[in-house]
Amino acid sequence: MSGPERYIAESAIFGDTNLVDWTIAPAMRTVAANAKSVEEARGLLEMLGLIDPRPKSDAEPVVACKRRCASCNRPGRHSSESLRKWPGTVAIVGRGMCRACYDVVLKEEKRARDDVA
Template structure:
């Protein structure tokens, strides 16, 4: 009996999704045998046209929050809320600002007081 890869080479046209079942199953097995991980297998199956390609995901998840740092305008959360619950946000710690902006403002105020004194 010949190998599944021979069936693919003889009868499959690249990207043809109208193949009969007896050519698709060996192709999927061949891809599974030669792939290094699941992402590799998925990309090979997508290239062969045997599965539907994934939609492109956004680079950053959209964070639905109502608070923002008043200084840098990054999405914010209350300092007692978990980062796991609000991914991509910064904790608002004082005066409506994130820790980095708030610390910078406090340092500037301290310098201004030291100059006067």
């Protein structure tokens, strides 16, 4: 085999994990050096077949939220409900507002009372 078939026989097939360690280790180091994040490195190594892919998990269910902060309109939950049950929401603490908005309103009211007195 002196022609092109020699190079094909010597080259690795994409996704071939039956390569010798001295071929796999440099490929993993190259991926690690060029990846911008851990997830990108994992994805590249999975695509190359150098690591086993993670089992695909179902997407997190979308939580339908009926309440919103009256001031900033962020999705809200009752203050006694768990954040785990309602991910991505803020606790509604007073007057239909989240803690941050409610604190601002209270400070403005206190300032207005102090100015009058």
